[in-house]
Amino acid sequence: MPAYHSTFLAEEQTQDNRTIGNLSLLPFHTKFRGPVYPPQQDYDIVEETLDLFRANSFFKNFEIKGNSDRLLIYGILFVSDCLSKLNKTTNSREAVRVLTNLSLDNFSLPGDIGFPLNSVYLPPRDKSEADLLRSYLQQFRQELSDRLIKRIYSDDDSQPSKYWLAFTKRRFMNKSL
Structure with a gap:
């Protein structure tokens, strides 16, 4: 059984998507500041990643x-790294703090020495x-961390x-960021 691929592959050829190296900068809905522009449809790459x-x-x-x-x-x-930072006793407020710090931490980019998938990504x-x-x-x-918290704690905040x-x-x- 093959792995599930992105549904945005078809849009990659038709739309004028921004790319850096060989990584697409796809639009997604967000409340955080940055260079992302909103997508045309409701379903975006963040939802697809979580799905x-x-x-x-x-x-x-x-x-x-x-x-x-x-x-x-x-x-x-990144979702895998987020889940590894949580445990069974972490409540939602603590999870927000931990995952916000993880998402804002300094991280390596493709081409940097510490990046785990340099063979797959162009710098x-x-x-x-x-x-x-x-x-x-x-x-x-x-x-991604914000929406992940909403999914993980949808039933119980404790x-x-x-x-x-x-x-x-x-x-x-067999990789991790």
Whole structure:
């Protein structure tokens, strides 16, 4: 059974999407400041990442079919990192604090020495592209952690959903950010 790929691959060829290296800067709905513009439809890459996380986390291999898949991979790896920071006793307010700090922490970009998937991603061409990519990914991480918290704590604010925490030990593609 193959892994689930991004539904935005078809739009990649038709739309004028911004790309840096070989990573698509897809639009998504957000309340955080940054370079992202709102999408035409309600379903965006952040929702897709959260929808496909649990299904794709079982796969050790992932065939990349386009630049949107690279953003999906990054999102899945970030969600995995977020879940590893939470435990059964973490309430929603503590989770907001922990995941906000994680999303705002300094992180490496493609081409940097500490980036785990340098073989899959091309580095930015210059410093302005690197700054744009860093601000885009930071905004992506903030929105992803915010929506993840809303999903994990939808039933009970005092403890996270056990159906999400069950994936803390899974490592997508045997990698982590």
